[in-house]
């Protein structure tokens with residue numbers, strides 16, 4: 151695509167514009183996350199040379215790769231947080247950003263998620279939760295709602311949905327939020343907060359997959375999902391007053407956790423500093 | 432201990448990042464690295480499993496580090512997918528596998544050489560691999576440094592294929608003075624030089640240089656951008672990745688030969704097994720049997736030329752190894768003469784006697 | 795001003811469905827890829843809130859000062 155056709159002034163700074171238009175299906179929430187993230191970076195005025203994008207396998211993993219400028223490590227399915235750990239330890243001054251899907255981050259990579267949050271390593275993870283394995287054509291994922299028929303739950307899913315953001319909060323992350331692609335302005339704000347926090351930050355973005363998932367629940371337009379998100383969302387402050395029964399089927403949005411635990415890499419650096427001083431003395 | 436020698440070899444080679452997960456008989460490598468790395472401004476991270484360990488070291492290398500991980504059988508199995516990732520993305524790094532008795536948890540504390548073919552073919556897809564196998568503690572030290580050097584020279588993951596016997600073996604070693612150690616520098620290039628093509632081993636741009644490096648395990652063009660639909664792009668990439676090692680095999684091969692005139696029998700061996708095998712060869716010679724001795728130090732790429740040469744000299748090749756016949760099969764591919772495996776499993780290393788008896792019986 | 799990039803738009807109608815002022819509506823114009831493009835039919839009502847710009851999955855809308 152020719153540069154003059156990309157008229158978002160911020161696009162030229164942060165995107166590999168020659169890769170546009172995106173490969174996403176029409177109405178896919180991945181594009182809205184891309185759009186919002188671009189806005190977040192632009193408002194924070196981050197230098198793309200200081201960004202490292204680490205991603206996995208899935209449609210959502212295509213948000214950073216190939217579209218965002220910045221050093222990019224497109225890894226294997228489920229492992230971006232583990233790769234990002236090595237990157238961050240060796241390059242603590244760069245912003246290490248993981249953007250990937252619910253299957254990648256919370257399913258196959260769930261253990262890495264928990265332990266990175268526990269270490270509280272300074273990585274920002276943006277989990278695009280489309281309630282299914284989109285890229286492989288729509289199979290049940292750890293975040294698929296109970297009872298939904300998918301390619302591999304033809305009689306309705308017998309499994310319950312994982313509330314990944316709550317798990318990450320319990321595991322020790324310094325910042326946790328959840329929004330949806332309907333809530334673009336608070337989503338962008340949460341992305342910025344996550345990028346600013348020192349320590350592990352996690353933003354879960356509920357995002358529509360109108361094709362792989364949509365075909366199974368007969369919601370084929372992106373807007374069908376956005377309307378559902380609008381209807382089902384409850385702000386976290388209000389949700390705290392509600393019972394588990396009342397919260398069934400709801401999407402709790404907002405900032406779920408903020409704390410100031412010591413960050414992992416800076417602790418490692420302090421240990422090394424101690425040895426450096428011992429040597430100097 | 433061999434494990435400690437591997438750790439010190441890595442430190443001498445300039446390794447500044449290690450990620451691992453404890454497993455017998457490789458844990459001592461992690462313990463030494465955890466203790467020593469912070470003293471030389473390096474980093475040790477104990478990950479949640481072996482998959483994340485190999486992931487983290489690859490990440491560390493792209494962030495400019497020199498990195499290693501160490502494991503044993505079960506962990507080696509878990510690492511297979513990302514071994515392929517390191518090969519496909521041309522990430523120089525070192526993986527130590529201190530082989531133990533399998534399959535599965537097998538005899539967790541006992542040595543074996545059962546992962547020789549897994550090291551060659553464990554990850555999916557066409558690929559070439561470099562694997563080195565030490566037979567002593569001193570050699571573990573030097574081969575770890577060589578593993579790092581080869582990984583940089585050919586921009587690929589290198590496996591140090593130890594066995595539990597060497598890993599836990601105690602013998603004296605001398606550390607050479609630092610200035611006697613030659614290290615292979617990472618190949619770098621100007622900002623516009625492609626990191627994934629244009630040369631058999633392309634120069635490597637790493638993160639933080641402002642070059643917007645794009646690294647992917649999917650099929651990619653010279654500039655690193657994904658192209659998974661063009662047949663020629665895949666063919667060129669994978670052919671180059673295999674070719675850069677196959678074509679350099681003469682430089683990578685490392686062997687120890689000890690031949691004598693008139694030998695009708697040859698012993699081909701590697702790793703810990705080379706120790707009783709060498710003893711058996713010397714003993715057989717003392718008792719009057721002429722016998723050739725070939726030790727493979729580099730196992731992959733397979734030193735086929737040396738094997739052909741041995742096969743030309745003798746009538747029969749004996750292959751003692753701590754598995755039910757893995758390298759012996761590979762030897763068969765390069766000779767029509769009889770190849771007799773002397774297999775030993777169960778966690779006990781061969782006795783000199785049993786190998787010597789076979790030599791004399793065939794000599 | 796509302797600008798719509800015809801090459802990037804995939805006709806998903808998110809912008810037309812969610813513009814709070816119903817400024818945007820689907821049109822009969824098709825782009826090269828066969829997607830129906832939105833059109834700003836009530837420009838005067840636009841508050842410049844940028845909701846459409848940020849919700850668009852294709853970076854195909856730009857709201858700018860006149």
Ligand SMILES: Cc1ncc(C[n+]2csc(CCOP(=O)(O)OP(=O)(O)O)c2C)c(N)n1
Pocket residue numbers: 207208209210211227250251252253254255278280282283284285286291
């Ligand atoms: C180890 C491994 N297992 C399975 C796959 C196949 N696979 C590719 S994408 C994917 C699911 C992706 O789901 P998610 O992470 O939610 O991303 P989405 O496509 O929904 O955005 C799977 C299972 C793979 N690439 N690697």
Ligand code: SF4
Pocket residue numbers: 173174175177178179180209210280284285358359360361362363
């Ligand atoms: S399959 Fe779903 S998630 Fe993937 S691009 Fe299409 S709509 Fe988006």
Ligand code: SF4
Pocket residue numbers: 798802803804805806807808809810831832849850851852853854855
């Ligand atoms: S939201 Fe964007 S892609 Fe969708 S119809 Fe509107 S302009 Fe086109």
Ligand code: SF4
Pocket residue numbers: 796812813814815816817818839840841842843844845846847857
């Ligand atoms: S800026 Fe707001 S009011 Fe104007 S067209 Fe977009 S959504 Fe509608």
Ligand SMILES: [Mg+2]
Pocket residue numbers: 208251252253278279280281282283284291
């Ligand atoms: Mg998904």
